[in-house]
Amino acid sequence: MTKTKIECEDLLSEFGRGLKSNAIRKLTLLLGRREVISFAAGAPSPDTFPLEELAEIAARLIRDRGHAALQYGPTRGQSALVEAVAAKMQERGVAEASPANIVLTSGSQQGLDLLARILIDPGDVVFAELPSYIGGIIALQNSRAELVGVRQDDGGIIIGDLRDKIKTALSQGRRLKCVYTIPNFQNPSGVTLAAERRGEIVKLAEEFDLLIIEDDAYYDLYFSQSAAQRPPLAALGPERVVYLSTFSKTLAPGLRSGWLCAPAAISSRVELAKEGADLSSSVFDQAIVSEAVSSGLIERRLPALRDFYRSRCQAMLEALDGNAPADAHWTKPLGGFFILMEFDRDLDTGLLQRAIDHGVAYVPGEPFFVNGGGKNALRLAFSKEPEPNIRTGIKRLCEAIKAS
Amino acid sequence: MTKTKIECEDLLSEFGRGLKSNAIRKLTLLLGRREVISFAAGAPSPDTFPLEELAEIAARLIRDRGHAALQYGPTRGQSALVEAVAAKMQERGVAEASPANIVLTSGSQQGLDLLARILIDPGDVVFAELPSYIGGIIALQNSRAELVGVRQDDGGIIIGDLRDKIKTALSQGRRLKCVYTIPNFQNPSGVTLAAERRGEIVKLAEEFDLLIIEDDAYYDLYFSQSAAQRPPLAALGPERVVYLSTFSKTLAPGLRSGWLCAPAAISSRVELAKEGADLSSSVFDQAIVSEAVSSGLIERRLPALRDFYRSRCQAMLEALDGNAPADAHWTKPLGGFFILMEFDRDLDTGLLQRAIDHGVAYVPGEPFFVNGGGKNALRLAFSKEPEPNIRTGIKRLCEAIKAS
Numbered sequence: 001m002t003k004t005k006i007e008c009e010d011l012l013s014e015f016g017r018g019l020k021s022n023a024i025r026k027l028t029l030l031l032g033r034r035e036v037i038s039f040a041a042g043a044p045s046p047d048t049f050p051l052e053e054l055a056e057i058a059a060r061l062i063r064d065r066g067h068a069a070l071q072y073g074p075t076r077g078q079s080a081l082v083e084a085v086a087a088k089m090q091e092r093g094v095a096e097a098s099p100a101n102i103v104l105t106s107g108s109q110q111g112l113d114l115l116a117r118i119l120i121d122p123g124d125v126v127f128a129e130l131p132s133y134i135g136g137i138i139a140l141q142n143s144r145a146e147l148v149g150v151r152q153d154d155g156g157i158i159i160g161d162l163r164d165k166i167k168t169a170l171s172q173g174r175r176l177k178c179v180y181t182i183p184n185f186q187n188p189s190g191v192t193l194a195a196e197r198r199g200e201i202v203k204l205a206e207e208f209d210l211l212i213i214e215d216d217a218y219y220d221l222y223f224s225q226s227a228a229q230r231p232p233l234a235a236l237g238p239e240r241v242v243y244l245s246t247f248s249k250t251l252a253p254g255l256r257s258g259w260l261c262a263p264a265a266i267s268s269r270v271e272l273a274k275e276g277a278d279l280s281s282s283v284f285d286q287a288i289v290s291e292a293v294s295s296g297l298i299e300r301r302l303p304a305l306r307d308f309y310r311s312r313c314q315a316m317l318e319a320l321d322g323n324a325p326a327d328a329h330w331t332k333p334l335g336g337f338f339i340l341m342e343f344d345r346d347l348d349t350g351l352l353q354r355a356i357d358h359g360v361a362y363v364p365g366e367p368f369f370v371n372g373g374g375k376n377a378l379r380l381a382f383s384k385e386p387e388p389n390i391r392t393g394i395k396r397l398c399e400a401i402k403a404s
Numbered sequence: 405m406t407k408t409k410i411e412c413e414d415l416l417s418e419f420g421r422g423l424k425s426n427a428i429r430k431l432t433l434l435l436g437r438r439e440v441i442s443f444a445a446g447a448p449s450p451d452t453f454p455l456e457e458l459a460e461i462a463a464r465l466i467r468d469r470g471h472a473a474l475q476y477g478p479t480r481g482q483s484a485l486v487e488a489v490a491a492k493m494q495e496r497g498v499a500e501a502s503p504a505n506i507v508l509t510s511g512s513q514q515g516l517d518l519l520a521r522i523l524i525d526p527g528d529v530v531f532a533e534l535p536s537y538i539g540g541i542i543a544l545q546n547s548r549a550e551l552v553g554v555r556q557d558d559g560g561i562i563i564g565d566l567r568d569k570i571k572t573a574l575s576q577g578r579r580l581k582c583v584y585t586i587p588n589f590q591n592p593s594g595v596t597l598a599a600e601r602r603g604e605i606v607k608l609a610e611e612f613d614l615l616i617i618e619d620d621a622y623y624d625l626y627f628s629q630s631a632a633q634r635p636p637l638a639a640l641g642p643e644r645v646v647y648l649s650t651f652s653k654t655l656a657p658g659l660r661s662g663w664l665c666a667p668a669a670i671s672s673r674v675e676l677a678k679e680g681a682d683l684s685s686s687v688f689d690q691a692i693v694s695e696a697v698s699s700g701l702i703e704r705r706l707p708a709l710r711d712f713y714r715s716r717c718q719a720m721l722e723a724l725d726g727n728a729p730a731d732a733h734w735t736k737p738l739g740g741f742f743i744l745m746e747f748d749r750d751l752d753t754g755l756l757q758r759a760i761d762h763g764v765a766y767v768p769g770e771p772f773f774v775n776g777g778g779k780n781a782l783r784l785a786f787s788k789e790p791e792p793n794i795r796t797g798i799k800r801l802c803e804a805i806k807a808s
Binding site: 073135254284 | 688
């Protein structure tokens with residue numbers, strides 16, 4: 001066990017140094033090599049990758065159009081895919097979306113980073129959910145935003161708390177810049193923003209002249225039709241919202257293909273920043289994704305993908321019902337990859353090590369909470385482990401918690 | 405011709421707006437659709453892409469190892485490729501290079517951008533060659549470096565001028581940060597830094613406590629053995645040099661695969677910045693490149709690649725000898741993709757449009773000169789057009805110049 005212990009300490013120190021997403025991925029890679037069931041990485045299941053189709057597409061693209069697909073390409077992205085994404089944004093309710101609004105990015109993480117770079121001056125206030133996505137927090141902090149946490153309940157951001165936090169920041173004379181929200185099946189909480197609150201957030205943004213960064217990586221991965229029908233904030237206030245999404249969850253994250261849809265004045269600035277950042281995203285990956293979109297491969301697989309993750313979520317919820325200690329409570333996601341488990345007390349700091357010794361891993365809550373909270377919380381990803389492992393893993397986790 | 409005229413004006417306005425690399429690529433894409441011979445884009449010839457081998461590798465990787473090759477990966481890069489790159493740096497003379505020094509990047513452009521982000525505080529002075537690479541200039545300016553131009557001759561940076569510029573900047577009380585140099589077959593001038601000056605630059609960096617950013621995209625593409633034997637600055641002063649290179653010229657740029665090799669304290673900070681920037685570069689592209697390296701595909705093709713570009717360079721030099729106006733002079737590259745053509749007078753501003761009307765394109769000199777110069781210069785890339793086109797294109801260009 002010594003080796004595991006040392007590596008676990010290394011990883012916790014990486015969390016501390018700021019390499020948070022990386023630490024989660026390393027934890028998962030490490031653990032993948034032993035008998036540890038991991039609920040740590042928020043990655044899609046590789047069992048969902050359409051390997052045969054992608055192998056065929058990749059080889060055909062190189063043989064038929066390799067001169068273009070392997071060459072440099074435009075910064076904004078390959079035009080066929082830019083147009084397909086604009087059409088997708090129209091389907092999502094942004095009626096006026098056109099190629100002028102779109103920039104293709106290396107995952108939506110790059111969109112967050114480029115936005116933070118062009119929008120944030122040091123000290124600008126950004127309101128973020130408690131908890132929020134680590135990668136978004138990192139990108140915003142790298143541009144020296146001051147993150148102010150806003151409380152959530154089962155319906156997402158509590159509007160009254162957002163209004164209070166806005167007023168407090170104003171009264172302190174701080175510069176307010178934007179609201180960063182993950183409205184659907186949030187990473188890390190699994191919470192979905194209630195339909196009526198979406199309009200209220202857009203109204204608050206108008207009232208206080210804020211932008212909204214809407215990070216919608218899980219849009220397509222709902223578990224029921226009712227969760228599918230909530231409009232993106234970008235559909236409600238397109239002139240105030242920068243919308244980010246990705247093909248990482250519905251196709252494959254290793255292709256690093258995401259996009260943003262923004263008012264044209266913002267998307268032009270993002271394009272300019274992206275030119276300096278990497279000239280363009282992988283042209284070959286874009287060509288593969290473009291073919292996967294135009295051939296209908298992605299769309300066709302969505303119903304099966306939703307079933308796949310719904311079953312895993314269900315298995316985890318049932319296992320929690322059967323094993324969790326009495327003082328635990330947890331979210332009931334309507335889609336996505338994540339459940340947040342919380343306790344009425346802080347968890348002891350040795351829990352992650354003890355859980356790994358019991359053969360299960362998770363991500364501690366702290367890195368997700370911009371207010372320093374989360375010591376009573378942990379994130380469980382149900383996306384990567386098969387159902388029998390989910391049942392065994394939750395049992396092990398609950399034993400480790402009870403052993404404290 | 406009206407349509408061409410309008411598009412040409414659009415492109416010149418993009419140069420003005422800052423979208424410089426993008427404007428060059430758009431110019432090339434546009435011109436690719438008509439009978440215009442383009443010496444504009446500094447891209448490799450797609451005729452050099454090993455399509456059949458890459459198609460086979462791509463399909464095999466997805467079928468055999470797609471679960472990993474299409475999944476998220478570590479921020480620093482896939483370990484097999486990181487190790488291969490560390491070994492490559494040892495071959496290039498950086499004896500102590502290890503994986504701790506390496507970060508894989510989305511082309512070396514991303515390396516430039518991440519470095520600028522972590523190293524540069526607004527106002528820091530960076531010394532750059534006159535002329536220099538547009539993408540490097542953009543990345544440094546995005547971090548609000550103050551670029552000070554240093555004159556070059558046929559042996560690259562003039563050491564006396566660098567020393568003078570350093571002293572002037574010091575006497576003005578400015579903060580000096582680094583020297584940005586492209587020592588081999590420079591983009592855009594084609595000039596190669598003389599062997600003895602390499603050690604002198606490292607010594608100056610030590611004397612004045614400067615870092616060196618060594619951008620060595622064309623390292624492998626020398627035209628004669630004598631040009632091959634100049635040591636990277638990183639081999640002479642590894643603790644002061646951040647070295648950048650890429651697989652874009654020797655394999656394919658659409659895979660966006662580059663790397664940097666830096667003192668471990670810097671590479672750790674780059675890794676942290678990269679996590680926020682995109683989590684990692686394309687995992688699939690890295691897997692392809694890794695296979696192309698380990699199978700020997702890249703190494704095996706280098707002699708033929710050198711012959712390929714040497715012939716094109718030779719064709720352009722001969723065409724210039726036969727057609728250029730008497731007041732023109734130009735560089736004689738020892739490798740790479742570029743020739744810089746200069747005149748004793750400023751070129752007239754209508755020349756690019758007139759050249760396009762004559763059926764040939766190039767990039768005007770100005771965007772490459774951080775001191776506002778370059779009005780008497782133009783960059784000619786010999787990499788993309790076949791030899792008969794090079795001969796015809798140079799003839800057309802010289803006619804357009806003489807028509808002024």
